[in-house]
Amino acid sequence: MRDSGIQRTRRPRRYRIVIEGELSERFSSEFEGMSLERGRGKTFLWGEVVDQSHLHGILARIQDLGLELVSVTEVPEESSPLSKTPSEEEKG
């Protein structure tokens, strides 16, 4: 229910972060609040990012762990982690 007043909290966004190589189960609790899926030689972190600080925290973790960051994309609610974004579809 939307009230007409000022929305004080921004709706959290869903992000999909792609890392090079497939990560084992060991890493599943490493990225707070994100789920981990693997496929096609990449790892997909996927979930709700509370705010900028949370997002940068995840990116810093990735850097600390020596992982190679491939992409960071905001995704609409309904998509699944492995589906391609529209621009990826174009590139094929």
Place this chain on the structure above:
Amino acid sequence: MDHRVENTAIGREPLMVTKTQPPVLHEDFVPRYDLVQFLRKGVHRKLTLLSAPTGSGKTMLLAEWSAADKEEHKFAWLSLDRQDDDPVRFWANLIGSLRVDTPDLGARSLAALEAGADLTKFVLAPLVNELAALPTKIVLVLDDYHHIRERGCHEGIYFLIAHAPHTLHVAISTRSEPPLPLGILRAHGQLTEIRGEGLRFTSEEASALLNEQMALELTSDEIGRLVERTEGWPAGLYLAGLSLDHHNDRHAFIERFAGDNRNVVDYLAGEAIYNQTEDIQVFLRRTSILERLSGSLCDAVLESEASSETLRDLERWNLFLVPLDERREWYRYHHLFGELLRVELKSKEPKLVPTLHNRASEWYRDSGMVEEAIRHATLARDVAGAKELILRHWVPYVNSGQTPLVTAWLGALPDGAIARDPPLCLLAAWLSMFGGDEEETERFLSLAEDGHHTGPLPDGTSSIESGAALVRAFSVFSASGGSGARAAARRAVELETDEASPWQAVVHLALGYSLYWSGEYSEARAPLEDAARLGEANEQPLIVVNTLALLSYVEHQQGNHGLAESYARGALEFSEEHSLAYAPQVGSAYVALGKVLAGRSKLAEAEAHLERGLELQREVGRHAEIADTLLALALVRRTRGDTAGARELVDEARGWVEGCTDPGILSTLLTQAQRKLRRASRQRVGQWEELSERELEVLRLLATELSQREIGESLYLSFHTVHSHTKAIYRKLDVSGREAAVERASQLGIL
């Protein structure tokens, strides 16, 4: 056991020698001559930047360079960590690390830094001058600069680099590009850069590592495939080598590895870890919570006894353990390996993590290393333990300019921890008061008082009531006004009766302060004299300086100028003797002397002192003091003929006064000053021969673009008449030209 060095002390903790030495090079490391050559060639430039992902060998390369060229230059080394992301600490450690040959280098800069003085003017500029006078070049290595995010640090580093004398070369290693204006340095040929690409192992280097150092006997084809799969990433090749050591069929391993989709880091690190015995695996993952490892510390964390031996073994087996000193007392894990071990720990034994941190915290606490103890207690979510340490130790940190660190300590506690704890609320109130946030201060004070805490506090305050009264005593211009502050101060004096407690002097100063700023000048004398006496007895130089300055203000108000001068000079001398000359809290000493000198008509000197005092006071941000100083300075400026300048200052003072909830005597001071300024301007014009009506008319038109002839036409005067009026105007204003006449007339308020 001495694991600290009396190198540089900030707050309470000396700088660990392990932060200021390059890691010891392992005998089996792969030398990279061509890269060292490349670095050498850049030493005459201002900056070397190694910007590459973890595991690229940046630190090793810099360590190699510093070993190779140690006869050529002095290498100053600073290993940065997250805790260094704080301007005061960062610069203190940096100055400490520069003391390779000269134990006193940057002593004044350090004092200024601790006192909170302006970074560029009083810390860096003098440091640059000292560096310029050195006989040999210093190469300053800042390792792991990516931990630094504070803008103050970046701006300062850029200043240092931009103004570096030829005796200083800065080399930075980082995982992410620092926000420095690198483009400018590049354009001027002042930057040597090596990025991830440049650090990749070639097949030759991989061969040197795998076949020569690790004796694996791989074919060049196999080496090629490893290089390809890891993309020449040094850490990857190293991990691969470690795994290969454990596999009989190397070819099969390489085939599998090359064809696998798994992330390189994950795959190889997993191998490296699981190839170890169970005991070693336990050691590795449980000690991963530590940023630095020693035998004693590990024993405490693991509740075992043989850690020193294990560490030596791990070093020998090349398991990513980097020795931090020649004596092999301290080590750290290679950053990447440490991270992966932490992942392992969280994955295998998540419930054990808080316990491990607790044990580490205890060890640090017993070794007197407060900051580490607090960090681990917080990570252990041991609020009681962290709280005790914070409350016991915060005062010297605040006194040495590290209020942000104390704020960070509180910030790291779990939500709601502060609100539930009255002593923590009181500390939060102090911090809010320093930050000038009235609302927050009162909020925390109420929380503290409602909390039913009885008895003394870990920092020596005798009770919550006493502490709260003291905070309120300094808030003369908040909602409860002067009377509220005075009452609070009296209460605090009643409650702090232990003469040996450092808080005694503070409460008397607070009382004197609240009386003075409420306009009760003569009553302020006695408590201030007490505060000075107690402060000196208890070795609290900041208290003494502040008190003497206030006593000078009191005597100045009462017309005892001789005594006022002697107090003011006393305050300044004391601050010099105790290296506090740059402390913001000492601003009032300069102002006190400035006021005295103004009274003696020594205007130039008065202005200089008042300006200096104002600069320092702005850093502390206390309304009353700044407004008062602005008014004193305005008066001096006006008397020296600068009307516009004086007006600006009065406007600013009014802003400060209006910003007070209860301005009290400040409004009176403001009105009085405005009156004095009007009188001063009238006096000034009186010194000049007054201009006649006609002359005034001509003068107004001289301020326009009209020629003298056109002025005559406009006023129905002949050119000749206008010309004589003009000459008379010039004579009376003591100028020799039209522009000067207009300027002087503006200054005097005639125009």
